[in-house]
Amino acid sequence: MHPEFYLFFSKIVRATVFSMCVASVLLGHLAHACKYSVRDVAFVDLTQESYAFLTISSGSDLDAIKARIQPVATAVFLDSNIRTGWLSSEDAVNHPGFQSNQGRSLFTGAFLYRDGLKPLPLMIPDEVNDVDTNRSWSRMERAVHSPIRQQAVEHLLSAYAVILVVETKDVQENARVRLAAQSAAATLAKMIPEMPKPVDVPPQVVVVPYDMIQAEEAMLWGLEMTHLNPDKPQVAVLIGRG
Incomplete structure (x- = not known):
């Protein structure tokens, strides 16, 4: 496990510019391409929370x-x-x-x-x-290692970002949100050539299935996401190193 990510217990989440872009794509209201990554803007708090x-x-x-x-x-x-x-x-x-x-x-x-x-x-x-x-x-x-967390961290070491989707019991709603996240990732991938710095790996979508929520509860808790029988799908944007 790469120590820089502190196993998802630090504030590497939701850099302002990128999150606004992804939220816009997910909502279908993207007006302008966001050309800047976390490396280009000073909107990320890099202090390590204990x-x-x-x-x-x-x-x-x-x-x-x-x-x-x-x-x-x-x-x-x-x-x-x-x-x-x-x-x-x-x-x-x-x-x-x-x-x-x-x-x-x-x-x-x-x-x-x-x-x-x-x-x-x-x-x-x-x-x-x-x-x-x-x-x-x-x-x-269980506090520091779990299967989906490991998958996400591996992507974060090389990808521009990870869009983390947490499912619920509602199969249809899960499918809708997964499709929206995949669409957002694909749209953002098309913007990569316009970015001022090279990006090798586009945003990746990682899904926490409903039956894996308990195994991933520490990760979700650390990201301030609901881990106790969520009634609707949740999405978080994790900024990577790519």
Whole structure:
């Protein structure tokens, strides 16, 4: 995995100029060709946002859990921008990500967290207490590796952009949005000769099938897309290096 992309947990999404072009094509209102790529304009925030893998348990168990999980987390998150953190259940209710839980049962488990996003559960209490290192590794790895994410990142290393389509149960609506995304990619590909800098690989369309949403939930969560039974297809534009 190429570290520059930070496994989709950084703001490489929706560069203003390109996104406006793609949105126009998808909506059928393209009036002018956008000749500039992310390399030509200064509309991208390249600051790296920090994400946390927070493990929460009762204070009496936390030291033992940390001793078991920390080495695994260090290895799994080595090339990502995810740091590890530890909270007692009692202290978690004062954490900004968990304050909405005050007055209810205490949080226990392991979560992905970033300011402004609802924490994403990765491990339930029984999994946090699991002494099997291989199972813990597999559960943590869901935060940084998944099949569609790998496919998209491989395209991003060489393509101008990726148009990511997330499907729903509605087969007809999925087909309509896929066709619109493919049409947008084809239209933008025709603009490539007009661009001031060479582009070797045109925009690529990557689809997250409905039955793969759970496997891709960390990617979708990091992109601020709905990962819990979305009722309509979603589209995101990811800017590549091409």
